Amino acid sequence: MPDGPSIAAALLGALIGLGAPRVARRVVLALPPVVEVRPPLSAAASSALSAESSAPGDGFSVRAGAVVAGAIVFGGLTVALRADPGLPVFLALAAVGLVLALVDRACLRLPDPLVGVAALIAGLGLTGIALLTGTPDRLLGALLGALVAGGTHVVLALLPRSRLGFGDVKLATVLGLPLGWLGWPTLWLGLLLPHLLHGLLVLTLLATRRVRRDTVLPLGPALLTGAWLATLLP
Structure with a gap:
């Protein structure tokens, strides 16, 4: 049941969500152009995503969703991590994750500077907490989590006809740090859920004819959502 701390955190998250589309829009506009041929969206998907893709945050629906x-x-x-000293790190990562999700949805890119900020937050934050609380074993778990998550996604990216980009690999590696901090069951769940969620999304969009088989869809939001859901489950 919601209480004072969780309500305060929700309000903080809402405020950060309010500003996230504006930050994402600036990031997208600052990205260097990439000469790359991508399969076009279907007509329905193109019209639904046009405002978002050209400038995330310009539409009320995008801001409200964020x-x-x-x-x-x-x-x-x-609610899930109140007793964990790493909660501030998780919240800071979530703030960056909101911007990353919006950017990836808008232009199918996960910029290295933003992923690097997330890596610094996770790496330095969890290291500091481990030293302050005298729990080096949890820091080792975080590092192993990053290694496993990164290695797994490198293999997936190298598979024939894989659409996994190395921006996705880098983000998965970073997310392995907080997932590994919480333990192996959370890590494995955090590795599995994103691909289940992404697969369900693709099947739904195909069934409703909003995309085609060759349409490229962003994986970053699914990676972030799956990691978040994994932290909520015992």
Whole structure:
């Protein structure tokens, strides 16, 4: 049941969600152009995503969705991890994750500077907490989690006809740090859930004819959502 800390965290998440589309828009506009041929979206998907793809955050629906997502993500993390000293790190990662998800949805890219910020937050934050609390074993678990997550996604990216980009590999590696901090069951769940969620999304969009078989869809939001859900489950 929601209480003071979780409500306060949800409000903070809503505020961060309110500003996330504006930050994402600036990131997208600052990205260097990439000469790359991508399969076009279907007509329905193109019209639905056009405003978002050209400038994330210009539409009310995008801002409202980011506010709701921020509130749910921050509130959920606070309820699930209140007793964990790493909660501030998880919340900071969630803030960066909101921006990353918006950027990836808009232009199918996960910029290295943003992923690097997430890596610094996770790496330095969890290292500091492990030293302060005298729990080096949890830091080792975080490092092993990053190694396993990164290695697994490198293999997936190298498979024939794989659409997994190395931006996705880098983000998965970073997310392995907090997942490994929470333990092996959380790590394995955090590795599995994103691909299940992404697969369900693809099947749904194909069934409703909003995309084609050759349409490229962003994986970053699924990686972030799956990692978040894994932290909520015991």
